[in-house]
Amino acid sequence: MAGTTDPDTGSTAAGEPITEAEALQRLRQSEDQSQQYYAAWWMGRNRSRHPEALPLLLAALRLRRPRDPGAGVENNGVARNAARALGKLGDPSAIPELLACLDDDDDGLREAAARALGELGAAAAVPLLTQRLASGPQVAGAPRSDSPRLQEPCEALLEALGEIGVAEPEVLAVITPFSDHERPLIRSAACRALLQLTGESRWAEPLLQLLEHPQLQVRRAALMDLGAVGWRPALEPICRTLAENSLKLIALRGLVEQGEQHDASIKAEVVLSAMDSLL
Amino acid sequence: MSVEMSTISDHIRAVQQADSSQAMLVATSALASCEHGESVNTEAISCLVEVLGFNNPGAAVAAVNGLIQLGPVAVQPILDSLDPRNYGARAWAVRALAGIGDVRGLDLLEEALASDVGPSVRRAAACGLGSLRLETLEPRQRAELRQRALEALLAGCHDGEWVVRYAVSVGLETLALRLDPPPGQRLQLLEALARLAQPELEETPVVRLRASLAGQRLQTAAQAATAHGDAPAAAGR
Incomplete structure (x- = not known):
């Protein structure tokens, strides 16, 4: 489906960057779904402000269909990318339709919608997100028999709750058990959310330990999570961990931009000078 | 041995x-x-x-x-x-x-900042362009290479990736502090940093912060130099 384009490099198979008008045109047509898939991604990547962007992406979101094991995945690919783009556009009027996607059968679409709602800071999503996780690590967080995925897209649901920032006791009670999940990436997401919601350093400790995890993938996740929180006391451990400078720079950007509320004793200038030495 | x-x-x-x-x-x-x-x-x-x-x-x-x-x-x-x-x-x-920081690398650094597909390469090139070692060169050649490095960095201010614009801010600061640009170039450089520090023109907070820090450091360095009476041509004498 995405074979002709590579969303990560932002170029088409021919390597030609496209214009906004071209992207809107590709999103509007419906014969070629791979074109729609790419155009939906383009809208989010470039944070389009065109007045047609929102209605066209909402229309693409409605293209989703009930899961049909033989076919029908393609439309959901377009819908998933539309959901991701709607998160990046930052327009709260997309919230109601994204909320509806949290009950979709397609867990990939639930995942994309949860992340988008997190980016939009949609407090209205909190009851649905907690409901999806309420059965805990043993049920919502149980591995599927048919794939390496979990029953629910726990990582995305947890991260969205942290981003949205409603620190009610019921919300914390639902998230906390996931900080003991058997998978380190889920523990990382849970601790990130708890640290964002409470600011209590006991939730930073596990993240700092994960920075020393033997698997690079886990260290990367912990880096991103500490950066998303902006936990300035993590400055030294972030600089020390074995991972790409590119990711450390993203994490340290978070410490500069989000970090004032956590530990003002570590000045932004100190973090900036650490960033300079990673360039 | x-x-x-x-x-x-x-x-x-x-x-x-x-x-x-x-x-x-x-x-x-x-x-x-x-x-x-x-x-x-x-x-x-x-x-x-x-x-x-x-x-x-x-x-x-x-x-x-x-x-x-x-x-x-x-x-x-x-x-x-x-x-x-x-x-x-x-x-x-x-x-x-x-x-x-050897001048023989200048061609490659210019090319990398302008057109490499990898942001990590462009950001390294931006840093390197600010810290070329020109001190042993003839004044004319020195001026020419400094001009090229500055132009490459000024063009890099429009890079699509925040981390590259961040590195360009660092490169501009280093260039101004180490390569002693004449008043005209110094002004161009300060104006570029001022644009990178402006919310209407630069969307990424950390880039704005780094660019304004660079601007402050350059002002402070210029004041200190004036106070010591050893300001270069920038003092207008």
Whole structure:
């Protein structure tokens, strides 16, 4: 489906960057779904402000269909990318339709919608997100028999709750058990959310330990999570961990931009000078 | 001396015989931190340059650091090794040249900042363009190369990636502090930093913060120089 384009490099198979008008045109047509898939991604990547962007992406979101094991995945690919783009556009009027996607059968679409709602800071999503996780690590967080995925897209649901920032006791009670999940990436997401919601350093400790995890993938996740929180006391451990400078720079950007509320004793200038030495 | 030479050869052999990425990292780090004394071992340079092409990021970081330590003597071997088909190796070579700051790397740094597909390469190039070592050159050549570096950085202000614009801010600061640009260039440079510090023109907070820090540091440095009566042409005298 995405074979002709590579969303990560932002170029088409021919390597030609496209214009906004071209992207809107590709999103509007419906014969070629791979074109729609790419155009939906383009809208989010470039944070389009065109007045047609929102209605066209909402229309693409409605293209989703009930899961049909033989076919029908393609439309959901377009819908998933539309959901991701709607998160990046930052327009709260997309919230109601994204909320509806949290009950979709397609867990990939639930995942994309949860992340988008997190980016939009949609407090209205909190009851649905907690409901999806309420059965805990043993049920919502149980591995599927048919794939390496979990029953629910726990990582995305947890991260969205942290981003949205409603620190009610019921919300914390639902998230906390996931900080003991058997998978380190889920523990990382849970601790990130708890640290964002409470600011209590006991939730930073596990993240700092994960920075020393033997698997690079886990260290990367912990880096991103500490950066998303902006936990300035993590400055030294972030600089020390074995991972790409590119990711450390993203994490340290978070410490500069989000970090004032956590530990003002570590000045932004100190973090900036650490960033300079990673360039 | 002969003891040192044999140690270096041992380290080179260890790199050549490394049979895992971890062993390669350890051997490269050891080779990179060798003391070379008066005469640098050219095989050691070739070996470090070769590691840049092995697709082993840990070892490549160690090799880049080793090459930067070696300095100008490593520049020609790096330039000779450039392989347009090995993108990863090219990226590491840019980083090494940026770190060494030798003017022979200028062409490559300009090209990398303007058109490399990898943001990590463009950001390394931006840093390197600010820290070229021009002090031993003739004044005219010095002015010409400084102008080229400045123009490349000014163009880099419009890069699509925040991390590259961040690195451009750092590059502009370093250039102003080290290369003593004349008043006209200094003004262009300060204006570029001011634009990168403006919320209407720059969307990324950390870039704005870094650019305004650079602007402040340059003002402070200029005031200090004036106070000491040793301001360069910038004082208008």
